Amino acid sequence: MSFFRLDGKVAVVTGGGSGIGQAIAKCLAASGALVHVLELNEAGGQGTIDEIKAAGGQAQVHGCNVADQAAVIAVMQGIIQSRGRLDILVNCAGIAHVGKLETTAEADFDRVFAVNVKGTYNCMYAVIEQMKKQGGGVILNIASIAATVGIPDRFAYSMSKGAVMTMTLSAAKDYLADKVRVNSLSPARVHTPFVDGFIAKNYPGREAEMFDKLSKTQPIGRMAKPEEVGYLALFLCSDEAGFITGCDYPIDGGFIKLNN
Template structure:
């Protein structure tokens, strides 16, 4: 497939997990991808891995929560590619805590990366997209934006804010040719999920992840490439009439009530 031929994409948090899967899929379909992240070694290594497979990829170091670094990174990406057509906002952190237990500094840190970081990337990408009359933004939110587990107050709040931000961009910039959508992954076998499993049951991560998978109607956790397929669709011209929406990639989790009836068999 070459549906992204002639297009470029910036993927924040693109060095691993869902972000890297999105970068790989867009590049495999003809796009030029820029991985953006705060861990220089990780994103450089990920970009090198893609290039070794014959794909067009580069890396730009930036802390998504620092405005000057985001501004410089988006400017570099524009200069390197001639114009950013696709922005995938994937960078996120998920420390655990309740509103009572989490201090304001940690709360602000989550908002700074997850929500403010998304705003900053969009803020600096949108003017050039408007000038060119087209652009696709895909924000990686979470099912936690729609329903909460315990001790995820800051993360869930940030992801719910991302959904409102996505709608606002769709409404404000639709006439300029910009589409904005959000993807809400469920339990995906990615680094953040493995961190959560370690926090929940140290030493029993595999069993814990299997249990989480069993809670979903499909009976398993998802894979990063399964989220990437939805992101690639939303970033492509195939989704030309999709904007302001959120798409669940959760194995049916959000369709499930937490009450199990006896099996009649």
């Protein structure tokens, strides 16, 4: 018996060019979904497409700034017109900012809000009518443990992920009758190229030390692998999760509940 199959379903993954988004796109494609990756730089998402196709899956990349509503609507409408439907939306595109309240400039705040909050809104806005029209769909938003616990020096980022989580709950409530399920995932630290770049930039010569230190902030003793987030995303996007909506799922190595 095969579980978590998405054969024939059309999925959109924003930020699917690397890290968590790439892992989710590959997991959905491996289970049969027709995956469309949205990336700010189309070339940046081509590597994901190449990997999916090499593994026998189907995928296409679209250059798109999720903060630009007109651009998002145009891309989503193009996908809907070519495929005839849109079953799954995973909002993974996001940016980070290091800083507390007093070190977060207005421009920093606006930049994080535009991508993480408005970008998530734009994509949900662009697909909801189609999902209602076709009798249902799945929206999965990538939030963060920063939405529910205090993280040092992550003022703007935490704000944005808190908004993502509450938008998730609101949309889940509003579209129950339309059979559109809306959930979110809240990862702790995940070992992605972003993490390696952050450490190299901010702690030159101390990379191994800082990687070990950041890994151990999770009670389980390590960072998550991107594919581990991908597997949970796959479940929540599958029909086997048909009774789940309006929920946030921490995937955090015990960070929220076990960090005493």
